[in-house]
Amino acid sequence: MKIIAILIALSLVKIGFAADSETDRLKPALDAITADGLLAHIKMLASDEFEGRAPGSKGEELSIKYIADQFKTIGLIPGNPDGTYFQEVPLAGIKSAPTASFVVGEQKMALNYPDDYVASSARLQEQIKVDNSDIVFVGYGIVAPEYGWNDYKDVDVRGKTLLMLINDPPIPDAKDPGKLDDKMFGGRAMTYYGRWSYKYEIAAKKGAAAAVIIHETEPAAYPYSVVRTSWSKENFELDTPDKNAGAVSVRSWITLDVAKKLLADSGQDFDALKKSAISKDFRPVALKAKANFEIKQELRTFKSHNVIAKLEGSDPKWKDEYVIFSAHWDHLGKHPELSGDQIFNGAVDNASGVATLISLGRAFTKVNPSPKRSLLFMATTAEEAGLLGAKYYALHPLYPLMKTLADINIDSMNVWGKTRDVEDTSFGMSTLDDALAKRAQAQGRRQHLSRR
Ligand SMILES: [Zn+2]
Known part of the structure; x- marks a missing residue:
């Protein structure tokens, strides 16, 4: 939970909140993220019915519908300017x-x-x-x-x-x-x-x-x-x-x-x-x-999909700048060499990330005033096959990349319980390090710096 809290807090700092009374403003958002809520999404996405969420399978249909429905229910608007929650990805x-x-x-x-x-x-x-x-x-x-x-x-x-x-x-x-x-x-x-x-x-x-x-x-x-x-x-x-x-x-x-x-x-x-x-x-x-x-x-060729939703920024001057939260929805599907039902359920990788993405989206709608910059919530396809959904978005962005400040990607959440340490694997790449350090310190946690 704390890691999620840090993510949120970090993002809120970056998208234009003053440092004072930050905690008060964030409280409704933080309260909106619950273990039960996360687990409900994970159980659904990782269920056998979703067949391991392979792109181009019944698992894709179910997954992208579930995620889009959740985005809609939460109150996020369609992220594709064509008025839908989907970006077609030819695979x-x-x-x-x-x-x-x-x-x-x-x-x-x-x-x-x-x-x-x-x-x-x-x-x-x-x-x-x-x-x-x-x-x-x-x-x-x-x-x-x-x-x-x-x-x-x-x-x-x-x-x-x-x-x-x-x-x-x-x-x-x-x-x-x-x-x-x-x-x-x-x-x-x-x-x-x-x-x-x-x-x-x-x-x-x-x-x-x-x-x-x-x-x-x-x-x-x-x-x-x-x-x-x-x-x-x-x-x-x-x-x-x-x-x-x-x-x-x-x-x-x-x-x-x-x-x-x-x-x-x-x-x-x-x-x-x-x-x-x-x-x-x-x-x-x-x-x-x-x-x-x-x-x-x-x-075989087919159309797969990134699922994308938007929370419009509240500041007319800044709302044309974007911060993306992303998590891949796909997993490995079924494999004949696997024993039992042959399904790679992928609860951790990455149903947990998508559950977090949806929960973050919900949390951000509870923040008042709303973030100044626009936020995009994107569940990408075909990550397991080489980040293909993300690659396609980068080649065919729906919003100018020059105005896209950061993408905070979530791949497998911590399922081991509370931790004291936060690892900053992109240390030295951006000023997000400072924001993360600040929040980690506020929570009495230790930031590890490394680079991948
Ligand atoms: Zn993954």
Whole structure:
């Protein structure tokens, strides 16, 4: 509850309340948020009837109707200027059936799907083929001018298969080698350069044919079983006019064992290569190996939806500025490998976030005077598939992004009870830090600063 209270208080400060008598003004809003109220929304959204809330399923229909009905009941107006609570998001569902092999010299290394690797394409094509493509180890595969970092140097990797490490380079602190250098790639925290989405984006930019990420549990932050499950089910992409022709043809993960064997067969050593990759001087290493991929893809296109509501700002001067509260409504749907009813109910991730979004919307309607700036409450689709609903909104905003000051996103609420600490994972990115620090202090709580 306290975390929610902080969120609200923080937001109210940001949207133009004076510091004095703040608590009095917030009281009706805070009182409107109750554990029972939150739980009722969570129980509904996470119920079996909603089938795990997969985009494009019956679960979507039920979810977006429920959320829109709640927004309406609360008294929030439609957030889409077309007079509805919905923003259509064109999506494509892709089911990939890959075959793949590596060839080292004359030796063919057959790969078992999905135990050894996964492979798919964001391109909306029924057939993807990469033949006899040279494999190049590119370290972390990062180009980051702000850190003076370029893993590719002058090497042309067009048409090649890039073999990459997950996460970003852990650079030791020169003064204290037991620690990581906070000034390089956020120290212990993972920057965007460390994520798989970045790896596939930079591979496309470089004109590579395929990008293969070596899975390691600790730097990835999850075991290979998660990779296997999430990439072997139906995945989603935005259905763009160019059918994602700009995406890298093949995006793949392989297990650490497979990577070690491939490298050993090519006369290289994984640990030595990994070590060499933690340096600005790293250069791509061409392996004496080739990659083959053939992927058959089952495609379907459909319209999914972001749900959006608005609370108009009360100040004529400021109401054309916006603060967004967002939470993704989707979850993983059903999966045949899951035991029992095969439903990923997603109560925490992210029925709890949507319940909070609805409760926040309700709370803000109880604040008098009403916030000066306009607030948008947005439940986004297809987050689990790569933040697609949010991405679509950013590409097709309903209100000018230049006038949108902040998006406070809620992904899985604390369900463990009261906590003393507040973690500020976007520390250093905006003045919201100060507002959060102030409220945390007022509640006798400790603010942890970190960066993701
Ligand atoms: Zn989530």
